[in-house]
Amino acid sequence: xxxxxxxxxxxxxxxxxxxxxxxxxxxxxxxxxxxxxxxxxxxxxxxxxxxxxxxxxxxxxxxxxxxxxxxxxxxxxxxxxxxxxxxxxxxxxxxxxxxxxxxxxxxxxxxxxxxxxxxxxxxxxxxxxxxxxxxxxxxxxxxxxxxxxxxxxxxxxxxxxxxxxxxxxxxxxxxxxxxxxxxxxxxxxxxxxxxxxxxxxxxxxxxxxxxxxxxxxxxxxxxxxxxxxxxxxxxxxxxxxxxxxxxxxxxxxxxxxxxxxxxxxxxxxxxxxxxxxxxxxxxxxxxxxxxxxxxxxxxxxxxxxxxxxxxxxxxxxxxxxxxxxxxxxxxxxxxxxxxxxxxxxxxxxxxxxxxxxxxxxxxxxxxxxxxxxxxxxxxxxxxxxxxxxxxxxxxxxxxxxxxxxxxxxxxxxxxxxxxxxxxxxxxxxxxxxxxxxxxxxxxxxxxxxxxxxxxxxxxxxxxxxxxxxxxxxxxxxxxxxxxxxxxxxxxxxxxxxxxxxxxxxxxxxxxxxxxxxxxxxxxxxxxxxxxxxxxxxxxxxxxxxxxxxxxxxxxxxxxxxxxxxxxxxxxxxxxxxxxxxxxxxxxxxxxxxxxxxxxxxxxxxxxxxxxxxxxxxxxxxxxxxxxxxxxxxxxxxxxxxxxxxxxxxxxxxxxxxxxxxxxxxxxxxx
Numbered sequence: 100x101x102x103x104x105x106x107x108x109x110x111x112x113x114x115x116x117x118x119x120x121x122x123x124x125x126x127x128x129x130x131x132x133x134x135x136x137x138x139x140x141x142x143x144x145x146x147x148x149x150x151x152x153x154x155x156x157x158x159x160x161x162x163x164x165x166x167x168x169x170x171x172x173x174x175x176x177x178x179x180x181x182x183x184x185x186x187x188x189x190x191x192x193x194x195x196x197x198x199x200x201x202x203x204x205x206x207x208x209x210x211x212x213x214x215x216x217x218x219x220x221x222x223x224x225x226x227x228x229x230x231x232x233x234x235x236x237x238x239x240x241x242x243x244x245x246x247x248x249x250x251x252x253x254x255x256x257x258x259x260x261x262x263x264x265x266x267x268x269x270x271x272x273x274x275x276x277x278x279x280x281x282x283x284x285x286x287x288x289x290x291x292x293x294x295x296x297x298x299x300x301x302x303x304x305x306x307x308x309x310x311x312x313x314x315x316x317x318x319x320x321x322x323x324x325x326x327x328x329x330x331x332x333x334x335x336x337x338x339x340x341x342x343x344x345x346x347x348x349x350x351x352x353x354x355x356x357x358x359x360x361x362x363x364x365x366x367x368x369x370x371x372x373x374x375x376x377x378x379x380x381x382x383x384x385x386x387x388x389x390x391x392x393x394x395x396x397x398x399x400x401x402x403x404x405x406x407x408x409x410x411x412x413x414x415x416x417x418x419x420x421x422x423x424x425x426x427x428x429x430x431x432x433x434x435x436x437x438x439x440x441x442x443x444x445x446x447x448x449x450x451x452x453x454x455x456x457x458x459x460x461x462x463x464x465x466x467x468x469x470x471x472x473x474x475x476x477x478x479x480x481x482x483x484x485x486x487x488x489x490x491x492x493x494x495x496x497x498x499x500x501x502x503x504x505x506x507x508x509x510x511x512x513x514x515x516x517x518x519x520x521x522x523x524x525x526x527x528x529x530x531x532x533x534x535x536x537x538x539x540x541x542x543x544x545x546x547x548x549x550x551x552x553x554x555x556x557x558x559x560x561x562x563x564x565x566x567x568x569x570x571x572x573x574x575x576x577x578x579x580x581x582x583x584x585x586x587x588x589x590x591x592x593x594x595x596x597x598x599x600x601x602x603x604x605x606x607x608x609x610x611x612x613x614x615x616x617x618x619x620x621x622x623x624x625x626x627x628x629x630x631x632x633x634x635x636x637x638x639x640x641x642x643x644x645x646x647x648x649x650x651x652x653x654x655x656x657x658x659x660x661x662x663x664x665x666x667x668x669x670x671x672x673x674x675x676x677x678x679x680x681x682x683x684x685x686x687x688x689x690x691x692x693x694x695x696x697x698x699x700x701x702x703x704x705x706x707x708x709x710x711x712x713x714x715x716x717x718x719x720x721x722x723x724x725x726x727x728x729x730x731x732x733x734x735x736x737x738x739x740x741x742x743x744x745x746x747x748x749x750x751x752x753x754x755x756x757x758x759x760x761x762x763x764x765x766x767x768x769x
Contacts, residue, residue: 500636
């Protein structure tokens with residue numbers, strides 16, 4: 100025998116028209132309204148549902164009317180009552196869909212249950228305000244069924260969870276009851292031998308809780324939450340607030356909660372019940388939800404300084420528990436810190452906020468990887484940057500030169516004692532990994548950043564404040580580069596064919612045009628090395644050399660100090676022509692990110708912080724000793740060489756720019 104095909108839903112009978120006018124009160128829940136109409140008509144709910152043509156609904160489908168009724172159910176209720184279908188849907192829990200909860204409403208076979216993935220979902224039960232019930236008799240509101248509704252902002256009081264008579268949670272009726280009852284009465288069974296005996300206490304008679312002040316953080320938190328849950332996107336806001344609630348709850352501390360919520364400490368004793376898994380379930384009562392939400396909203400809205408102190412207290416006051424999968428315990432672990440705030444890692448803004456508060460507690464590598472030293476003001480300036488899916492290896496090779504940029508190396512050099520290529524190499528490695536968990540937040544593999552601490556040694560970082568400045572500057576530089584990509588593809592520059600770089604004939608023409616001594620092989624080697632490093636921005640520790648360009652460091656340093664603006668200009672023009680010959684167009688010979696103001700300031704010195712006039716006079720006077728010049732000008736040797744390269748002195752020679760053509764490189768003689 101063949102099975103009957105599945106029908107989308109249980110078919111309905113036709114509705115009957117009510118002979119009396121009924122209304123939906125503002126904010127009223129549809130199930131409560133049905134009960135109120137039945138109470139007014141002095142008939143059981145089942146009879147009224149039959150009148151609507153809903154007697155064939157299953158128990159689950161009847162209960163789902165309050166969440167999001169099927170279209171034919173809503174149309175039957177509308178036809179019987181004369182209430183518009185849109186008003187009926189506005190009286191359902193689905194009016195908060197995407198704002199405070201999730202209800203799948205599309206599938207025809209779906210019973211419209213509230214998703215358990217909703218932040219702190221309430222599947223059944225309600226709270227109430229007795230003063231609202233006195234003003235609107237028998238009207239139970241939709242919002243009261245949300246765990247996120249804990250206070251009445253109209254009367255400024257915390258809602259009731261339980262019946263004052265039987266002290267049991269308030270139940271709401273969603274099925275085909277056979278008795279007649281007021282929906283604003285307690286429906287808890289009495290437990291007596293007589294069947295269908297209920298408490299029946301009129302909830303409007305409950306004694307209101309103490310009124311809150313106009314400036315109460317509890318009322319402010321309820322207003323902030325109400326404003327969010329009315330619109331799609333509210334779920335994300337609630338998930339953020341839940342992360343702080345979970346941390347505050349796990350940390351305990353009634354005194355802290357009382358201060359944050361501005362609520363009498365004595366009234367909070369015993370209300371924060373322990374939980375096995377932080378953040379998994381909502382607090383059991385409205386008062387606990389109220390003070391925790393008030394604290395969470397205040398944390399989320401306060402300035403960084405206030406947040407940082409409070410967040411660190413909350414984190415370190417929490418009792419240690421067994422770590423979850425993938426959580427690294429111990430000092431220097433950003434993931435352990437975030438594990439104290441369940442769900443926080445999902446959202447970049449609160450993840451960054453929490454880690455900024457704990458920046459001083461993390462290791463150098465962790466501070467780089469998570470970008471915890473980057474100030475909020477900097478993050479906010481670059482908030483609109485599109486996601487960057489470029490692998491960090493590819494990004495750094497294309498964006499940053501292996502020798503880093505001289506101007507930035509100088510302004511990040513806190514100690515001014517480092518020489519050679521170690522420090523710029525460390526800066527480039529750090530830039531490669533800085534903020535990697537923000538840029539590549541979806542990447543599961545852990546970047547191998549352990550080598551950073553070996554390259555950027557403590558002796559290079561300076562004081563604690565200077566270290567923070569350096570890390571913050573790198574974070575800011577990375578964000579700036581994401582918004583302002585380098586016009587030079589440094590990866591391609593490093594693969595240029597070295598055989599094209601400055602043959603002897605080319606150097607002779609340049610030297611003669613600038614009235615520079617052609618020199619012997621050592622001088623030619625210095626010029627080749629300079630040109631190669633200028634075009635490729637390769638660092639001193641890289642395989643920079645071209646055939647015939649090996650030269651000792653003292654000889655090369657002496658050449659750099661003797662550089663003139665005329666020679667540099669002619670070499671740059673030569674390099675630009677060479678790039679065009681190699682079909683690299685629209686790229687400058689050299690480029691560096693501008694020295695824009697840094698939020699926390701620069702740990703080192705700016706390239707411009709040097710007496711250029713004094714420097715040029717000393718150079719024209721014949722002084723070539725690097726240490727002597729550096730001491731006279733009060734700068735580091737690195738700063739001195741970078742300043743000369745940035746603004747070399749003039750030799751006074753009259754220079755005619757040489758016009759290079761492709762034939763200069765592709766002639767038979769070459």
